Amino acid sequence: MVNHGYLPIPAQNSQQKPRALIWRPSSIPLVSNLTNSPRDVALYALGIGACARDAVDVDQLKYVYHEKGQNFIQVLPTFSALFSLGSLPGGAGLPGLQYDPRLLLHGQQYIELYKPLPSSAVLKNTVTLAGLHDKGKAAILEIETKSYDKDSGVLYCMNRSTVFLRGAGGFSKSSQLYSYSTYPKDQVASVTTPKGQPFAVYEDCTQPSQALLYRLSGDYNPLHSDPMFAKAAGFTRPILHGLCTLGFAVRAIVKCICGEDPNLVKCVSGRFLLHVYPGETLLTEMWLEGLRVIFQTKVKERSRAVLSGYVDLHGLSSRL
Numbered sequence: 099m100v101n102h103g104y105l106p107i108p109a110q111n112s113q114q115k116p117r118a119l120i121w122r123p124s125s126i127p128l129v130s131n132l133t134n135s136p137r138d139v140a141l142y143a144l145g146i147g148a149c150a151r152d153a154v155d156v157d158q159l160k161y162v163y164h165e166k167g168q169n170f171i172q173v174l175p176t177f178s179a180l181f182s183l184g185s186l187p188g189g190a191g192l193p194g195l196q197y198d199p200r201l202l203l204h205g206q207q208y209i210e211l212y213k214p215l216p217s218s219a220v221l222k223n224t225v226t227l228a229g230l231h232d233k234g235k236a237a238i239l240e241i242e243t244k245s246y247d248k249d250s251g252v253l254y255c256m257n258r259s260t261v262f263l264r265g266a267g268g269f270s271k272s273s274q275l276y277s278y279s280t281y282p283k284d285q286v287a288s289v290t291t292p293k294g295q296p297f298a299v300y301e302d303c304t305q306p307s308q309a310l311l312y313r314l315s316g317d318y319n320p321l322h323s324d325p326m327f328a329k330a331a332g333f334t335r336p337i338l339h340g341l342c343t344l345g346f347a348v349r350a351i352v353k354c355i356c357g358e359d360p361n362l363v364k365c366v367s368g369r370f371l372l373h374v375y376p377g378e379t380l381l382t383e384m385w386l387e388g389l390r391v392i393f394q395t396k397v398k399e400r401s402r403a404v405l406s407g408y409v410d411l412h413g414l415s416s417r418l
């Protein structure tokens with residue numbers, strides 16, 4: 099996949115205070131092009147654990163192999179989140195906003211899917227800065243990416259990515275903290291998990307090398323691969339990409355609720371509550387409320403919730 103990747107920002111001293119923010123939301127979208135190929139689709143599926151348990155499971159194999167050729171492999175819905183990776187401005191897009199890249203964490207991801215994703219495409223992205231919030235100890239930045247087919251102009255999907263910039267808040271008056279958003283607050287709000295028994299629970303093991311494999315899908319942030327960088331960021335060792343955890347969770351939902359039909363997924367919303375270490379076991383609990391699946395993913399070894407959110411479906415699988 100071209101044009102994906104963590105924008106390398108020179109490391110700064112983490113003690114350095116961010117400069118006062120003078121950025122105002124821009125209505126002018128940035129435009130970029132990227133391509134994806136069946137190889138990218140298969141590599142991504144492996145990165146989020148497809149076929150890790152069973153290499154001949156036909157339901158999972160279809161995401162990485164097809165007897166008629168790679169163009170026939172199916173695309174998992176969260177693959178579309180990769181389209182937003184190149185959207186993070188490396189400073190130039192946000193005059194005045196300075197942050198330590200080591201302290202950046204992925205906070206939330208919201209995805210709307212409008213068309214089934216093809217296994218190969220040339221896409222045109224438009225990127226807008228959709229929100230900025232001063233939380234005192236942190237700044238929260240929201241970036242919206244719309245991905246179109248470059249030739250036909252068909253809109254495939256929209257991603258809203260929320261990044262949590264630790265140490266970059268405190269740029270506005272503490273009595274009236276700055277908050278701006280171009281969309282309704284409830285669209286990506288944190289969800290409350292239902293009290294009753296979940297409809298389904300799926301357990302999946304991540305591999306100790308999971309982040310090293312997943313990063314090949316385009317997020318080369320050293321937080322996920324470099325032990326020294328991870329320590330400077332406050333972790334004992336490199337952590338898993340938030341979008342990798344989200345990929346595991348939504349793949350579990352596609353398996354347990356969508357009857358392995360990835361095209362039933364209409365919209366995905368997830369909030370990253372806590373980091374995951376590669377090698378930990380993920381338990382995804384799912385509650386079905388009409389056409390909405392509310393989910394929560396926990397790390398089994400630490401009994402801690404690491405991700406919560408919902409997935410809206412076009413319909414229910416006949417396999418249910």
Ligand SMILES: CCCCCCC[C@@H](O)CC(=O)SCCNC(=O)CCNC(=O)[C@H](O)C(C)(C)COP(=O)(O)OP(=O)(O)OC[C@H]1O[C@@H](n2cnc3c(N)ncnc32)[C@H](O)[C@@H]1OP(=O)(O)O
Pocket residue numbers: 182183184185186202203204205206233238241259260261262317319321337338339340341369370371372373374
């Ligand atoms: C364009 C595409 C860009 C994509 C780039 C992605 C790059 C990747 O390589 C990076 C990653 O994948 S990082 C790994 C995945 N993310 C994580 O592990 C983060 C896990 N979450 C945490 O650690 C904490 O929730 C933490 C630290 C996030 C917050 O915890 P606390 O500091 O305890 O916050 P708290 O005091 O509870 O709340 C403060 C205010 O912030 C809001 N908030 C909290 N968690 C949030 C979250 N996850 N997302 C968004 N907002 C969040 C709270 O609502 C609160 O605001 P308010 O006071 O107004 O309610």
